Amino acid sequence: MKALTVKQLAAISGVTVRTLHHYDEIGLLKPAYVGENGYRYYEREQLLRLQQILFHREFGIPLNEIAELLELDGEDQVGLLLRHREKLEAEARRYADLIETIDRTIAGLQGQDEMKNADLYKGFSAEKQDEYEAWLVERYGDRMKDDIARTKKAMAKMSEAEQKAAMQELHDVEQALAEGLRRGVDPASDAVERMIARHRAWVAAAWDRPCTAEAYSGLADLYLSHPDFVKRYETIEPGFTDYLTTAMKAHAARQA
Amino acid sequence: MKALTVKQLAAISGVTVRTLHHYDEIGLLKPAYVGENGYRYYEREQLLRLQQILFHREFGIPLNEIAELLELDGEDQVGLLLRHREKLEAEARRYADLIETIDRTIAGLQGQDEMKNADLYKGFSAEKQDEYEAWLVERYGDRMKDDIARTKKAMAKMSEAEQKAAMQELHDVEQALAEGLRRGVDPASDAVERMIARHRAWVAAAWDRPCTAEAYSGLADLYLSHPDFVKRYETIEPGFTDYLTTAMKAHAARQA
DNA sequence: CTTGCACCCTCACGAGGCGTGAGGGTCAAC
DNA sequence: GTTGACCCTCACGCCTCGTGAGGGTGCAAG
Structure with missing residues (x-):
């Protein structure tokens, strides 16, 4: 039987001696x-075992999980691999x-802000609405529901051209x-106050009703609290x- | 001036108090x-500073680098961002x-080995050749060069159909x-010996000359030592x- | 047999980015 | 003045090794 020392095994498997230790x-992996x-x-x-370990390690699976994994047979390994595949896809x-x-940020830093509205502002439309809605209701209670419903209607009744114009104004x-x-x-x-007045007017238009000082202040809290808004604004600058x-x-x- | 406590700053920035500590x-980030x-x-x-920190942290930039980064002005930050962009792309x-x-492995584990030759075997053609060549020369000295040149010629003079057939045989x-x-x-x-004989014959064909026992043994060493080959074979099983x-x-x- | 050199061993600290208590002050409201 | 909800400072733990320090072992040449 060929017996390999740490150095030899390390050399042919590509790991370090310390790793074997x-x-x-x-x-x-015991000798x-x-x-x-x-x-x-x-x-x-x-x-053989080491090579299996390294195979799984490639995917970032922690060593203790690899240890469990190797105790399983083929069937279950497939399941685990599939689960890990999803993680990898998410990553x-x-x-x-x-x-x-990064690309957008660099474009912004270089003053080449020619980004399309649809790009940066898409966060405000479609699927995300449901998420914001749930969040707002959870945070501000049911009284928020009416406002949301109104906003959705207001947005819906705008033509695509009007929406584009609104987004341009916001931009x-x-x-x-x-x-x-x-x-x-x-x-x-x-x-800044003058620009903010325009911003508030835009909000009122989007909500299709006046935006009270209190509501506007609440909106600021939303911007600060919800990660999607924070991300959006931090991307601008x-x-x-x-x-x-x-x-x-x-x-x-x-x-006030 | 509004002064925020750790808890408050943590809440609006989305980090934990421990992180601020x-x-x-x-x-x-000092208070x-x-x-x-x-x-x-x-x-x-x-x-503001914290938000910049978190912005960069998103990209996996280590904290000490972020610290240096924030000392720079916009110009240099763009350069650093671009460098990091490349890392991200590589990842x-x-x-x-x-x-x-993973997909290939699962396919293999499930016995659905219908993978296309061009897929798994592409590692043997084109750009990679140069790399193996350099590696072999470094490892086995200049006497390797002739063999390599011969192999390349042999491969080149094969038609695409012949190459496909060769890959099928190897597969x-x-x-x-x-x-x-x-x-x-x-x-x-x-x-196993019988299959190995076929394998050796395949190698001889690829090299366009007889494959001596010594050369065949050396090839085994190459397979064991070069990560590309190991990866390829470990992918099979x-x-x-x-x-x-x-x-x-x-x-x-x-x-012998 | 000695000398040398390459290899082997066992500690044990460090790094990164915090999580998670332990143990003990502080502030604001009732 | 008593509750809670905060705040503080240690300090260990996690994970995967890298990187010595300090010291034994094996094999070949002189």
């Missing part, structure tokens, strides 16, 4: 036998999103405010969430 | 000031590959051997690298 320590001198000796069976999608965000307002942030303009200043909401609150306070 | 410890009672108080400036591709490997041999592994057949047995090479060595030994 570690796997021995945690009981994941075929240990010499009187304390040397670890591995045989073919261990090499892959996440990376794709991150890359997109302009936000870009102007972001410019204020970049220039270090006080969010409570008069200049880091720190923009706080800048916008501070300005909104200041505006609401003046009205 | 940690960031303070490592100097990444605006600390009360006499030892309480940390944060203001808008810190919130995304890696995940895509892993998913593919059949490997599947038969993998079946031996699954059934626990001794890799030194006569049954975990443990197949060792099974195949053991059989190859046994075959070579009988000839």
Whole structure:
């Protein structure tokens, strides 16, 4: 029988000696036998097992799970692999999103803000609405439901052209405010106040009813609290969430 | 000035209190000031900074790098973001590959080995050749160069149909051997020996010259040592690298 | 047999990014 | 003044090894 030392096994399997020590320590891969001198000796069976370990490790499966996995037979291994496949897909999608965000951020930093409305503003339409709705009701109670229903109707009765125009207006307002942030303009200043008034008007239009100071302040809280909004605003400019909401609150306070 | 406690800042930024403590410890985000009672108080400036930190953290940038990053101005940040974008792309591709490997493995485990030759065997053609070449020369010295050149010519002068047929033959041999592994057949047995003879013949054909016992044994070493080959064989069946090479060595030994 | 060198062993700390208590002050409202 | 809800500072744990320190072992050449 060919017996491999740690070094040899390490060399042909591509791991380090320390890794073999570690796997021995945690009981994941024990040597075929240990010499009187304390040397670890591995045989073919261990090499096979190690290769299976490394196969699964590739996918980021933690070592203790690999240990359990190897006790199972083929049937169950397929199931586990499939579950892990989903995780990998989720990760892959996440990376794709991150890359997109970077691209947008760089475009923004370079002043090439020619991004299409449909891109950055799509978060406001379709499927996401349900999620926001559930969130708002949970947070603000049932009295929110009417407002939501009204907003949905208002959006629905807009033509596509009108929606586009509305999004353009929102975009302009936000870009102007972001410019204020970049220039270090006080969010409570008069200049910002004027843009905020436009923003509030936009909100009122979207809701299809007046937007009270209280409601506007509540909206600022929503922006601060819901990760989707935070992400959206931080994508426009880091720190923009706080800048916008501070300005909104200041505006609401003046009205009170 | 509004001063936020740890809890409050944690709530609106979505991190935990412990994280704020940690960031303070490592100097990444220090409070605006600390009360006499030892309480940390944060203001808008810190919130802005925290949001930038979280923005970058999303991409997996380590905290110490984020700290350096935030000292830079916009220009350099773009450069860093671009560099990180590449890392993300590499990761995304890696995940895509892993998913593919899982799919193939599952297909294999379920006996649905209907994978296209071009898929699993593409590793043997085109760009990868240069890499193997460099590796072989580094490992076996210049005397390897002639062999490589001959193999390349042999492959080049094959028609596409011939290449396909060759790949089919290799595939059949490997599947038969993998079946031996699954059934626990001794890799030194006569049954395996017969398949190995076919394998060696295939190699000789690919090299366009006889494959000596010594060369065949050396090839087994290559399979064991080069990660690409290991990965390829482990994809066919975990443990197949060792099974195949053991059989190859046994075959070579009988000839000597 | 000695010398040397490559290999083997066992601790044990470190890194990254916090989670999770333990043990004990502080603040605001009732 | 008493409750809670906060706040603080240690300090260990997690996970997978990397990286020494300090010291024994095996094999070949001189």
